[in-house]
Amino acid sequence: MKGQPSTPDAPVLTATDLRRTVRLPGGGTLAVLQGVDLEVRAGESVAIVGRSGSGKTTLLAQLGLLSPVSGGRLEILGIDVSSISDRRRARMRNRSIGYVFQSYSLVRHLSALKNVELALLYGARTGRRERRRRSRAALAAVGLTDRARSRPKHLSGGEQQRVAIARALVREPALILADEPTGALDVDTAASVLDVLLKATRERGCALVVVTHDEAVAAQMSRRVVMHEGTIRTTPALDGVDA
Ligand SMILES: Nc1ncnc2c1ncn2[C@@H]1O[C@H](COP(=O)(O)OP(=O)(O)OP(=O)(O)O)[C@@H](O)[C@H]1O
Numbered sequence: 681m682k683g684q685p686s687t688p689d690a691p692v693l694t695a696t697d698l699r700r701t702v703r704l705p706g707g708g709t710l711a712v713l714q715g716v717d718l719e720v721r722a723g724e725s726v727a728i729v730g731r732s733g734s735g736k737t738t739l740l741a742q743l744g745l746l747s748p749v750s751g752g753r754l755e756i757l758g759i760d761v762s763s764i765s766d767r768r769r770a771r772m773r774n775r776s777i778g779y780v781f782q783s784y785s786l787v788r789h790l791s792a793l794k795n796v797e798l799a800l801l802y803g804a805r806t807g808r809r810e811r812r813r814r815s816r817a818a819l820a821a822v823g824l825t826d827r828a829r830s831r832p833k834h835l836s837g838g839e840q841q842r843v844a845i846a847r848a849l850v851r852e853p854a855l856i857l858a859d860e861p862t863g864a865l866d867v868d869t870a871a872s873v874l875d876v877l878l879k880a881t882r883e884r885g886c887a888l889v890v891v892t893h894d895e896a897v898a899a900q901m902s903r904r905v906v907m908h909e910g911t912i913r914t915t916p917a918l919d920g921v922d923a
Contacts, residue, residue, distance in 0.1 A: 692757060692855050692887040693743060694719045699751035700738055712738045714910035715752065722854065725881060725888040727898035730907030736891040737859055739907065743889065744857045745773040757854055774802055778848030780858035780877070784840040786832040792819060792843045793828040799847045818846035822876050838869035842876055849880050856881055858890045862897055874900060 700713035712735050720726050728736050741747050742754070749762045761772055778799075786795045796815040800806045806814070819828050822842040832840050841861060848856055861877060862870035874897055881888040890901060898904045906913045 689721050689723065690758075691719050691721050691755070692724075693889075694755040695743065695752065696754075697752035698739075698742060698749065698754055700735075700742055700747065701750045712910055713742065713750075716907075716910070716912050718905065718912055720855075720887045720889055722887055723882075723885050724903060725878060725890070725901040727901040727904045728889065728891045728907055729893070729895070729898050729904060732893075734907040735910045736907050740857050740859050740889065740891050743855075744777050744779050745769050746779070775851065776854045778851065778853040778856045780841070780844050780848050780856065780861045782860035782863040784832070784837075784844045786840055786843060786847075788832055791829050791831055792824060792835065792839075792846075795832070795843055796847045796850050799850050814850055815846070818850040819843070821849065821880055822846045836869070837865050838873050841865065841873050845873070845877055845880065849884070852884060852886075854886050856886055856888045858888070860891055860893065862892070862894065867896075870894070870897070 695716050695718045698713055698716040699711065701709050701711050703709055716739055728739065730736055742749060745761060752762065753760060754762050756772060757776060759772065761769060787798065793815055796818050797811050800811045800814060816828065819825055822845050824839060824842055824846065827835060827839060835843065858877065862873050865873060877888065878900060890897065892898055
């Protein structure tokens with residue numbers, strides 16, 4: 681499988697003393713991530729919980745190579761991505777990471793199928809027919825074969841999120857990152873979307889990291905970590921204090 685670690689339990693991501701500092705409009709700086717240590721292995725699902733403003737989204741964006749690393753070390757599939765070129769970083773992101781957003785982020789004027797195909801357009805060197813075949817398979821995996829031709833506005837929130845999950849999975853990434861993937865959905869729809877995400881990651885043997893405020897979502901993951909003021913709390917006794 682493409683972009684996958686060679687052994688089932690191999691670390692997919694290893695963050696060591698990861699830091700992110702941003703410039704504030706007034707001229708000062710803010711240390712948003714203040715030394716995060718986190719390891720996630722193939723087949724694991726990890727929930728990141730914590731108070732609003734503790735740095736969860738910033739950490740996920742960092743793990744997804746959407747923003748540069750200010751300090752510390754980040755390895756994805758054993759490659760130190762803290763200091764690689766922008767080009768390699770983009771290639772790594774496309775090849776090995778699938779990202780799911782709370783707001784789905786689908787292209788409005790494209791069908792569900794075309795939205796999924798988009799993920800295979802950049803750097804995948806996949807022919808048109810193969811793109812279509814894989815995209816149909818990804819939509820089938822999330823139970824949306826019948827809605828392949830529908831545009832996002834004709835799909836429910838849960839269906840749109842399943843299209844977004846298909847788009848994240850179609851390149852068979854080693855790592856799936858999801859930021860509040862069920863935050864905009866009602867309880868039942870959220871449960872079915874989460875099922876789809878967990879089943880797909882289980883079957884493909886990839887690693888899953890989910891940022892969530894929802895303890896019911898966190899409870900379904902194999903592990904739960906708590907963010908507090910830009911770091912991860914590892915003391916079990918403190919778990920739950922800030923979640
Ligand atoms: N580019 C930026 N410029 C200024 N401040 C930022 C920037 N990025 C993040 N922050 C600040 O860093 C802190 C952490 O933000 P982040 O969005 O990661 O928190 P969060 O835990 O995901 O919050 P929530 O649960 O509310 O989504 C916040 O105080 C936020 O305002």
